Amino acid sequence: MSWLVTGGAGYIGAHVVTAMRSVGQDVVVLDDLSTGDTSRLPGVEVVVGSVLDPGLVRQALAAHDVQGIVHIAAKKQVAESVERPLYYYEQNVEGLRVLLDAATATGVESLVFSSSAAVYGSPDVDLVDEDTPCAPVNPYGTTKLVGERMIADVAAATGLRYANLRYFNVAGAGSPELADRGASNLVPMVFERLARRERPHIFGSDYDTADGTCIRDFVHVADIASAHVTAASALAEGATTALTANIGRGEGVSVQEMVQTIRRVTGTADLAWAEPAVSPRRAGDPARVVASAQRIERELGWRAQWGVEDMVRSAWEGWVHRDPSLRGIAS
């Protein structure tokens, strides 16, 4: 039996593929390489194309005797989703519909789906659990919620087993070559500023939190990958059939704390030019979004292993691997 990993050439996907292969799982990747890169996947078979192509998807499933799918491929930029909502519905919702159609036609038994904390929108609770009402505040979050609902409906009709994994703020790298190459999340955004010898930005310092900056739940990408391995094997064994679970550490870290950790790790803690500059709040940024990660621990025995320092250090090693001149950033 093999697993098809869509989006396996991307940041999270390559970590998932590596982790699944390390436990002996046979994996084939389907990726249109719109943001992915096959150099992350030495020795892995990659079918190049879109999940929107029904013939290609069906052929990939049948040719590799695929019993399970990890569906990671998606567009993920919140601001872009606000500007181009229909593109996000096409890629994330229609892409999943095409995949589910092919999966049910070829007898795929299990599906792990990359969902997101964005399904909750701006939750007004201390810890977000899976029963917290879903109220996405942008098209990206809506596409993930629609995806979860579509999967549950198909599962009810066909017996497909599924796990919707709602990732919180993903950071870090399992190895330098697999590091995130985009700069749309806090850690790479701060790296990008420091790499240019510019002050990092903190958006808003007047939130109702201990240090006035937003609080988030950062989770190491290696932990995200291990959650997929755990979920995929539980689905394959039939130990779980319909799971929707948060993937986080259950611990809040403020943006200010994160920036100070980054400065420490990069050796820029004492440098005046690396002092963060406070900019106005960004629209739609909730003060606090922290997971309760108890459901997945209770149901599958999974919990995050890595801390914030590990995330920042491993991510920075990825940046230095790409640009060795960054080693001298503090000099």
Ligand SMILES: NC(=O)c1ccc[n+]([C@@H]2O[C@H](COP(=O)([O-])OP(=O)(O)OC[C@H]3O[C@@H](n4cnc5c(N)ncnc54)[C@H](O)[C@@H]3O)[C@@H](O)[C@H]2O)c1
């Ligand atoms: N990075 C995060 O913090 C985060 C948080 C929550 C959820 N997620 C979800 O995790 C998934 C992966 O995110 P990432 O950070 O690795 O992003 P990424 O852009 O690095 O990876 C996405 C991958 O999917 C591929 N892809 C995109 N559209 C495709 C299509 N139509 N057909 C085939 N392949 C396609 C891309 O080429 C890329 O390899 C996404 O579903 C995203 O919504 C990410």
